[in-house]
Amino acid sequence: MTTDSADRPEPSTATARTHYAAERHQVIVQTVRSRGRLDAGTMAEQLKVSTETIRKDLLQLERSGLLRRVHGGAIAIEDLSFEPAVSARTGNLEEKRRIAQAALAHVPREGAVILDSGSTTTLLAEMFPADRDLNVFTNTLTIALALVSRPRLNVHTLGGRVRARTFAEVDNWAISALSEIRVDVAFLGTNSLSSEHGLSTPDESEATVKRLMLSAARRRVLLADNSKHDRTSLYKYADLTDIDVLITDDGLSEHDARRLEAAGLRKVIRT
Secondary structure (H helix, E strand, O other), X not given: OOOOHHXXXXXXXXXXXXXXXXXXXXXXXXXXXXXXXXXXXXXXHHHOOOHHHHHHHHHHHHHOOOOEEEOOEEEOHHHHOOOOOHHHOOOOHHHHHHHHHHHHHHOOOXXXXXXXXXXXXXXXXXXXXXXXXXXXXXXXXXXXXXXXXXXXXXXXXXXXXXXXOOOEEEOHHHHHHHOOOOEEEEEEOOOEEEOOOEEEEOXXXXXXXXXXXXXXXXXXXXXXXXXXXXXXXXXXXXXXXXXXXXXXXXXXXXXXHHHXXXXXXXXXXXX
């Protein structure tokens, strides 16, 4: 006995929605894993659905541990713990030079400063003025070597275990040193900067040192090029309200700069 096609039950709307959602989720996850990040608006156009539908998909996928949502889209979970070696951090070099140059205006005439590890803070050390009587504390051997030839500077390293990937000194000795000093300005670097999640880094020990650097300084200046924006790493170490000034480049849009200030960052300077 045959059954006329008109008598066959139609698939339920719920079943169709589930099928289409599963297809969308597969495309979204594949895109994030292959590109490292995803823009919600672009994905909505590609899949011919609303941006709100994509946002709901991202929320569900984040709850499943398949990606991490950020403003405007998502990033791969792998990005949270990925950390390039210092020798590989050659991107945005001109922008980093402009940021370091602008940071010179925040170097005091006398007193004490901290220079955090990072490619942009290393450029600042190379440009650092030699005509000032300053105590300079750093947790980075390469920065100390760049500064030690300037006779009016007293250069101090924090001590501790040296991380091969970043040359940063971390753990107990660095923690102990930071608990005993108070400086005028801390020049900080970061792996990630986000309106929603603040400042973060892939390594727990570096997050601890950065947190203590913030506590040791009266004024906190963050040096971060636009590639650090709208990213999240594994360990959060500060809120935007902990930073007095962000010096970045004009690759960060005026809109995004105002959004960071609205989220609590006191001042953004675009070079």
